[in-house]
Each structure stands twice: as structure tokens, then as C-alpha cells.
Amino acid sequence: MANSSATKTAWKLQEIVAHGSNVSAVVLGKNSGRLVATGGEDCRVNLWSVNKPNCIMSLTGHTSPVESVRFNASEELVVAGSQSGSLRIWDLEAAKILRTLIGHKANVCSLDFHPYGEFVASGSMDTNVKLWDVRRKGCVFRYKGHTQAVRCLRFSPDGKWLASASDDHSVKLWDLTAGKMMAELSEHTGPVNIIEFHPNEYLLASGSADRTVRFWDLEKFQLVGCTEGETIPVRAILFSNDGGCLFCGGRDLLRVYGWEPERCFDSVPVGWGKVCDLAICNKQLIGVSSLQSNISSFVIDLTRVKMTGCAMQGPVLPELPVNKLTPSGPSLRRIYERPSTTCSKPKRVSPTSDDDEKESRAEIQNPEQYKEIFQPRNAISRTPPRNNEPFPAPLEDDTNNVKETVTPTTDVVTPAVCNRKNSDQLQRPPVAASTPIVCQDPPLSAPQNKPSVVSAARNEPIGLKAIENKPPVISAARNEPIGLKAADFLPAVKCSSPTEVADDEAVNQIRKGHDTMCTVLTSRMRNVNTVKTVWNSGDIKASMDSAVAINDLSVVVDLLNILNLKPSLWKLDLCLVVLPQIEKLLQSKYESYVNTGCLSLKLILQRFLPLITESLAAPPSVGVDISREERLSKCKMCYKHLRALNQLVKSRSTQSGRYGSAFSELHLLMSGLE
Structure with missing residues (x-):
């Protein structure tokens, strides 16, 4: 330890206000700790x-x-x-x-x-x-x-x-x-x-x-092993550098475990609350936790922790050569x-x-610490954060050594100096400061050693463009592997300039998808024209009947997207045709189909649910009223379809995500069915 009189095994390093609202994620860099x-x-x-x-x-x-x-x-x-x-x-x-x-x-x-x-x-x-x-x-x-x-x-x-x-x-x-x-x-x-x-x-x-x-x-x-000594849920675990033991973090406690047979080597009380992550740095275990908008860091001296069969070996594992x-x-x-x-x-x-x-930015808040941790691109090698000394421990009886909660400072007055040497490098985003950034460019065709002053408000590179062939953009909805080989998941053997990723396979996949899409769209256009012919006759229900008969859900979606914009076109007999199709749309894997189904169902519930419930609740009529009997028959069939949809909507109303609120709203509207 840096301080020979330090006797603590675990201590709190500091607590800071990390965000203006609650902290929802905390992670440590495992390379440096x-x-x-x-x-x-x-x-x-x-x-x-x-x-x-x-x-x-x-x-x-x-x-x-x-x-x-x-x-x-x-x-x-x-x-x-x-x-x-x-x-x-x-x-x-x-x-x-x-x-x-x-x-x-x-x-x-x-x-x-x-x-x-x-x-x-x-x-x-x-x-x-x-x-x-x-x-x-x-x-x-x-x-x-x-x-x-x-x-x-x-x-x-x-x-x-x-x-x-x-x-x-x-x-x-x-x-x-x-x-x-x-x-x-x-x-x-x-x-x-x-x-x-x-x-x-x-x-x-x-x-x-x-x-x-x-x-x-x-x-x-x-x-091969299971621990039984924990009294609280396990939130963070980390193997030691040599893999001889496992550090396990729970609420206010660190345990050190072995396996085969499983046993607990040591238990260390640490007041970190709900620990979020662990890392090893200089024979010390670093733990971080969060509470509301604050994060706290803690240190455990591993030289004072019992780790039977586990000896610390200095540098963190990722820095060791593979053959060692x-x-x-x-x-x-x-x-x-x-x-x-x-x-x-x-x-x-x-x-x-x-x-x-373009709205995503990386704003440097503290240029001095930034330069200390991240070397410029033209440096020979990247080094980890520049303090290789262990964190000093407070004395055993020093109760006031923990730093007070600190609000992060964002007002920076020191200018940041960057050295641009390669033409393919991009300028760093502006420092959140009131002073300009001074950038020194190397001489070009003629000596130009005069530094240029760049406005701190500029968000775009100045006169610099990355010259590259942009790789193809692949759809995020794809479920099939795209040109993946075992070599893609292994490091390069030589330190030569990185070879461009072969795009042939991706291009082939795109071409196949293009041909398929052209076939699909051609068929869809033919079906839409068929429905359009019926639509021109002015019979809306017949148009929907023809779309359903074609058995192409995309055509039904196209027609519903038009009808959803014109609520006055809807009639009770149209609802009878549409409701079975809505059930298919709500179960579709395509977001646009689900969205269209939700809008159509919402429109039906708002315009026709009162009529349906009133018709079903009305007392039987005296005499023969054919129109009333027909309306009652349609209401009964619509009610049956809505009851079936109610189960689907209810099951999805509790889910999170984009459509959780939409299904929740539909579930409330359908409460009148009960």
C-alpha cells in the first residue's frame, strides 16, 4: 500500500453526482479498472x-x-x-x-x-x-x-x-x-x-x-458447483486474474468463492449498497454502485483478502499475452x-x-483528464489511465476521510491543443468551454506554422473528409447470418494494414432480396389494381371483400390505410369483414401491419361499440322489423369477433415497447364489452 499506516481492507473512495436525474446503468472498464x-x-x-x-x-x-x-x-x-x-x-x-x-x-x-x-x-x-x-x-x-x-x-x-x-x-x-x-x-x-x-x-x-x-x-x-451462503440476490461477479477464485458482490458484502468443491474463502463487509460492477486494478478490487443520481466507488485491498489457491499476478488479464x-x-x-x-x-x-x-455528440467536459486518458491517434500505442499506483486507504480510525459528494464541473477554461498530422483523421468535437480550441496543422505545400483558431461552437470537421467506400447498410430485421465465417470472430494473424471486408456476399444477399422484392411488389400491384377496379364502382364493402378474397394481407393493409383516413366510409357490415383481418394484423411480425390494425380497431370501437352494446341490451321488439333484426344479427357477430380480439389485446397491453401504450388504450376502450 502507498501508506504503510493504512489498515483498512475495504473503504469508500468517493461519491459524486453523476447525472441530473437517476442513474440507470454503471460499468467499469475491465482493462484499466x-x-x-x-x-x-x-x-x-x-x-x-x-x-x-x-x-x-x-x-x-x-x-x-x-x-x-x-x-x-x-x-x-x-x-x-x-x-x-x-x-x-x-x-x-x-x-x-x-x-x-x-x-x-x-x-x-x-x-x-x-x-x-x-x-x-x-x-x-x-x-x-x-x-x-x-x-x-x-x-x-x-x-x-x-x-x-x-x-x-x-x-x-x-x-x-x-x-x-x-x-x-x-x-x-x-x-x-x-x-x-x-x-x-x-x-x-x-x-x-x-x-x-x-x-x-x-x-x-x-x-x-x-x-x-x-x-x-x-x-x-x-x-459442477453451487454456493448456498448468499442471503441476497447476486448482482456482480468477477473471476480473479489467474482464474483461481470468483469475487461475488451483493448488498454491502463481498464474498470470495472457490469451486470443485465449492467453498467460501472470505467475506468482506463493504458499504456499497447495491453494487453494479467490479474490476481489478493493482491488486485492488474496485466496485461501483449507484443510488438515485449518485454513484460511489469502493476499494478492497486484495492483499488482505483470503483467496486460497488464488494469487494475484499484477497486471489485469486483458494486458497479458495469450501465450502466458x-x-x-x-x-x-x-x-x-x-x-x-x-x-x-x-x-x-x-x-x-x-x-x-448528427445529433449524437461526444462533448469533452474536462480536456486535461481527456488528454491524460486518451492519447492522440498518432501516438505509438495507447496507454491506460495514467495512474498506476494503488488507491491509498484511509486510516482505520479516520472516519472523515471519505470525500464529500461532488457535483461534476463542466465549466472548463483551459484550451485543448490537438495535433492533426494525418489527412484522414477527423477533428474532435468541441470542448464544452468558453475558450477556443487551438489546432496546429503541419506545413503543406508552403510553410504555414500559424495556428488556426476554431470556434468552440463548431460541431462539424473543418475541411476534413474521411475518404472511404461506405460499407453496405444491412436491415436490422434480418434473421439470417450474412456472410459470417469463423475467421470473422478471430483476430488478424499479422499486423498488416486491415484488409477491406469482402462485400461480395453481402451484395449477393442484397441482389437476391432485390429480385424477391421486385416479384412481391409486382404481384402486389396487380392485386391492388384488381381491388381498385371494384373501388371505382363505389361499393366499399365489395372492395374489402375482393381484397380479402385475394388472400394478400398487404393489399388489405393498403385499403385499410385509406379507410382509416375516412371514418365516414365505415358501416357495420364493413366491420364484419374487417374484424377477422384485424386479428391477423395484430399478430403480424411487421410493425406497419400492427399499427394499421390498432388504428382500425380503435376506429371501430369508438364509432360502433356503443351501437353494438345498446342493440344487444335492448329488449326484444314486438312484431316484425327486418332492418332491426339484420342490425341485431350484425351486432352479435361483431360482438363475437371483438370478444375474441379482447383476449389478444389484453395479453399484449402489459408489454413494454412501442405498442404497449397502444394496446393499453385499446384494452380500456374494450372494457365496455364486459
Whole structure:
């Protein structure tokens, strides 16, 4: 320890106000253990350095609360998922937005970066797991199998598997290249909150709300251990650097576990409340927690923690060469085969320039700390945050040593100096300061050493454009793998200039889709013309009958989109034809179909439900009234269809996402059916 008189095992480092509203996501950078990213209900992602009170960078662009955040292995990129189902990826060194990925229908609960390839995995409350290609800006595969929200995702150390944990009490393992589930681990009796792969061996640990941590052998996909000592749900777990023990964080407590046989080596009281994430830095365990708009950081001195069979080995695991990753004791199972490389840094994705992403920004709040943590692009190598000393512990009897809650400072008066040497580099976004940014350009054709002053309000690069062939944009709704090979999930063998991703397969897929779409649209146009011929006769019901008879739901949608704009065209006999089609639309996988079905059903309920209920409740008529009998017969049939739809609407009214509120409104309107 830096202070020989320090005697504490665990202590609070600091507490800061991280957002203007509640904090909804907190994550530590595992490479350095000194970077923290927070997401808040204010729709921002803020970047912090552990033990520093000021915000380094504020990332904006999301329009709904941020639900999850994750660093990549080198801590150069950060991805954030929002309540609306969108993902945004920022390049922290360049202070630029890279990608906006849209495809989930509900909150994005979990994220992870692939250890080698340019892929991101996301899990959502819509129960889907999606694999995204960052460079090609698209979803390359969707993994379906969970029945409830996906709370945690982790790629295996060799980059070949993806593990997902869910509220449905299960952990699933997916083969990335085959695009299928390998195994389902379902011994937990409560929602699974967190999972972690062993750094070396085929072993997986999972922590659950059932207050257990379970260890799984990934060769036989069998349970090999289960802890029973937890009294609260497990929220954060982390293997030690050498993989000899597992740190388990719960409310105000850290436990250290071994397995085969499972046993608890040590328990350390820590007043962190509900811990959010753990990381190792300089033989110290760093923990972060959140409470309302505040985050707190805590330190546990691992030299004072009992870890039988677990010896700390200095640097954090990701910094060790692959050929030195050896377990501390005899291995009981297979070791991950990670190919050694001479260059582990992935090729960089050029920042996007799409119109829908221009509002996403990375605002540098503290230029000095930014320069300290992120070297310029032209540096020989990136170094982690610049303080390699352990965090000093307060004295045992020092009760006033913990720093007071600090409000992050955003008023910066120091000018930031950047050195542009490469013509293909993009200018960093402006510093949130009242002083200009001074940029020094190298001489071009003639000596020009006079620095240029750039307005701090400018948001666009000045005279610089990235020259590249933009990769194709792939639809986020695609469910089939697109040109994925095993090599895509492995690092490059040589440190040569990154080769361009072959787009032939993607182009072939697009061409196939184009031919198919042309055929579909031609058939659709022919069917629409058939319905149009009947429409010109002025018989609306006959037009809808012809659209239904064609058996093409897209034509029904086209016709309903017109009728929804003209409520006066609707009659009771038209409702009889439309209601069975609405049931199909509400169960469709296409958002536009669901939207049209909801609008049509809402119109029917508002205009005809009072008539239907009054007709059914009226006493029998005396004598013969043919028109009244016909109306009563139509009302009975409409009532029957609405009762069937009521069950569907009720089941979907509680779901979250874009259409949750629409189904809730329909459910209220249908309350008159009871």
C-alpha cells in the first residue's frame, strides 16, 4: 500500500453526482479498472475517471433513458442501449459517434463487445439477442429462445460463443458461426442477473436472484458447483486474474468463492449498497454502485483478502499475452484456444455521417483528464489511465476521510491543443468551454506554422473528409447470418494494414432480396389494381371483400390505410369483414401491419361499440322489423369477433415497447364489452 499506516481492507473512495436525474446503468472498464461509464434517465452517457470528481466526457444522442452501457476490451469504444431499443457506439479517443443501431422493440438490457471482431451483442426486454456488425451497420443474426428479458451477455474468451442470461431463469450458450443454440443451463430458480466466463478454462459462473452462484462445465454442459451462503440476490461477479477464485458482490458484502468443491474463502463487509460492477486494478478490487443520481466507488485491498489457491499476478488479464495465460494450479478441464497475434488492435471504423446521427455528440467536459486518458491517434500505442499506483486507504480510525459528494464541473477554461498530422483523421468535437480550441496543422505545400483558431461552437470537421467506400447498410430485421465465417470472430494473424471486408456476399444477399422484392411488389400491384377496379364502382364493402378474397394481407393493409383516413366510409357490415383481418394484423411480425390494425380497431370501437352494446341490451321488439333484426344479427357477430380480439389485446397491453401504450388504450376502450 502507498501508506504503510493504512489498515483498512475495504473503504469508500468517493461519491459524486453523476447525472441530473437517476442513474440507470454503471460499468467499469475491465482493462484499466479506472474508467467508469454511467447512463442516466437524462438520456446521456457520462465518462469518469475513478477517484476524480469531474466528468471527462458526456455522450449525447439517445432520446430515451439509457438502460445499459459497456466498454470494449481496450476501452476505446463504448456502447449504450436505450429504453426505446436503439444502440449507439462512440469512439472515445476520437470523441465521435460511430454507429446508431436500431432493431429492438423494447429496452436494451445487456450489451457486450466481441473480443476480436467488430461485433456487438445486445439483449432486450423483447426477449431477443441480436449480433451486430459494427462496420456494416447491421444486425447479422438474431438469437431467439428466451421467453423473458435478457439481463446479461458475455462473449467467450476465444470469441466463438455467446452466453445469455435471462429473467426466465435460464442461461443459453450460442455458437456464433453456426447461428444456433449449443446448450441451455436451467438449474437456477430465479432470474439470472450476471454471467462470466472463466479467463482460461471451459467454465462459466452465473449469479441469480435465487441467491446462488452456479458453476458450469462447458465441455459437458453440466453443473459442477453451487454456493448456498448468499442471503441476497447476486448482482456482480468477477473471476480473479489467474482464474483461481470468483469475487461475488451483493448488498454491502463481498464474498470470495472457490469451486470443485465449492467453498467460501472470505467475506468482506463493504458499504456499497447495491453494487453494479467490479474490476481489478493493482491488486485492488474496485466496485461501483449507484443510488438515485449518485454513484460511489469502493476499494478492497486484495492483499488482505483470503483467496486460497488464488494469487494475484499484477497486471489485469486483458494486458497479458495469450501465450502466458496459464492457470495457477493444475487445470481440470480444457483451455480456450486463443491464437497469438502480433497486432491485437482491431481496425478502426470510420465515424458515420448519416443524418439521423448528427445529433449524437461526444462533448469533452474536462480536456486535461481527456488528454491524460486518451492519447492522440498518432501516438505509438495507447496507454491506460495514467495512474498506476494503488488507491491509498484511509486510516482505520479516520472516519472523515471519505470525500464529500461532488457535483461534476463542466465549466472548463483551459484550451485543448490537438495535433492533426494525418489527412484522414477527423477533428474532435468541441470542448464544452468558453475558450477556443487551438489546432496546429503541419506545413503543406508552403510553410504555414500559424495556428488556426476554431470556434468552440463548431460541431462539424473543418475541411476534413474521411475518404472511404461506405460499407453496405444491412436491415436490422434480418434473421439470417450474412456472410459470417469463423475467421470473422478471430483476430488478424499479422499486423498488416486491415484488409477491406469482402462485400461480395453481402451484395449477393442484397441482389437476391432485390429480385424477391421486385416479384412481391409486382404481384402486389396487380392485386391492388384488381381491388381498385371494384373501388371505382363505389361499393366499399365489395372492395374489402375482393381484397380479402385475394388472400394478400398487404393489399388489405393498403385499403385499410385509406379507410382509416375516412371514418365516414365505415358501416357495420364493413366491420364484419374487417374484424377477422384485424386479428391477423395484430399478430403480424411487421410493425406497419400492427399499427394499421390498432388504428382500425380503435376506429371501430369508438364509432360502433356503443351501437353494438345498446342493440344487444335492448329488449326484444314486438312484431316484425327486418332492418332491426339484420342490425341485431350484425351486432352479435361483431360482438363475437371483438370478444375474441379482447383476449389478444389484453395479453399484449402489459408489454413494454412501442405498442404497449397502444394496446393499453385499446384494452380500456374494450372494457365496455364486459
